[in-house]
Amino acid sequence: MGAGAVSELAEHQQQGGRGRNVTLGTGDYFTVGNTIDPRPILIVTGLVQEARIAAGPGMAVICSSSSPAQLRALLTVVDPDTIRGVISFGVAGGLDPTLRSGDVVLATEVLSGDTRWAAGLSLGDDLIDRLTSGRRRVVRGSLAGAEEVVTKSSCKAALHSETGAAAVDMESHIAAAYATEAGLPFAAVRVISDPAHRALPALARAAIKPNGQIDLAAVLRGIVRNPATLHALVSTGIDFNRALRSLRGCRDYLIGTELIDSEVLVSKAA
Numbered sequence: 001m002g003a004g005a006v007s008e009l010a011e012h013q014q015q016g017g018r019g020r021n022v023t024l025g026t027g028d029y030f031t032v033g034n035t036i037d038p039r040p041i042l043i044v045t046g047l048v049q050e051a052r053i054a055a056g057p058g059m060a061v062i063c064s065s066s067s068p069a070q071l072r073a074l075l076t077v078v079d080p081d082t083i084r085g086v087i088s089f090g091v092a093g094g095l096d097p098t099l100r101s102g103d104v105v106l107a108t109e110v111l112s113g114d115t116r117w118a119a120g121l122s123l124g125d126d127l128i129d130r131l132t133s134g135r136r137r138v139v140r141g142s143l144a145g146a147e148e149v150v151t152k153s154s155c156k157a158a159l160h161s162e163t164g165a166a167a168v169d170m171e172s173h174i175a176a177a178y179a180t181e182a183g184l185p186f187a188a189v190r191v192i193s194d195p196a197h198r199a200l201p202a203l204a205r206a207a208i209k210p211n212g213q214i215d216l217a218a219v220l221r222g223i224v225r226n227p228a229t230l231h232a233l234v235s236t237g238i239d240f241n242r243a244l245r246s247l248r249g250c251r252d253y254l255i256g257t258e259l260i261d262s263e264v265l266v267s268k269a270a
Helices: 048-054 068-076 125-131 153-163 172-182 202-206 216-225 229-249 251-256
Strands: 021-023 030-032 035-037 041-045 059-063 086-094 104-112 115-118 138-145 167-169 186-194 258-260 264-266
Touching (some): 048 059, 048 229, 048 251, 059 068, 068 172, 086 104, 086 172, 086 229, 104 172, 138 153, 138 172, 167 186, 172 186, 229 251
Parallel strands (some): 041 059, 086 186, 104 138, 138 167
Antiparallel strands (some): 030 035, 086 167, 104 115, 104 186, 115 264
């Protein structure tokens, strides 16, 4: 699957029809209508840490290493007949100023340019209770897709004003486009890592290796060159760790929600 990919597709190559309503449950077998569908759900992530959280029975996980180009390349080798749905899963940058690190955004739609992809999902009360347990806040809202990390708080504010999106990430719009073209159900679950008011230090972006792991040597070299970045990095790290803890709590979503097929919505450019 390429660098940074965690794949179970080789174990789930059975062909099958595509159902519109897909119910996720525990174990390796799931129901589509009244039939048994053993195919996995494709989980799309950007970081190795996200992929490790998502990996498990019934899941085929790919990791883009925060590279939209790599994600598109990975998806070209995924046979849509071997999966039964697509979920974008991971952290995101906050655009809505009321959201804090660790808050969960269940996407109603994904926006990129003039295109809007609807996201279908259905959550039971018991699952919502589990998702909102502890200090985790769950909201429904739209996600903006970006080809590069949105680092500046001013850029986040501008994107929020332009789109009204709650958060931004670099995988959801690509995953949504793939799912729509393949005729598969799509959903997205994203946890706020860097809130709208926080600017990401350039070093945080530069420290990601091609395989999605953190280059600690690069981080240390950057701190030596510019000690003032240490405080920003520490704050960013605290937010990121809080987001990962929240994301682990969302793992139940992947095995307890109903994924509903939705059609792509395209807005016309003026």
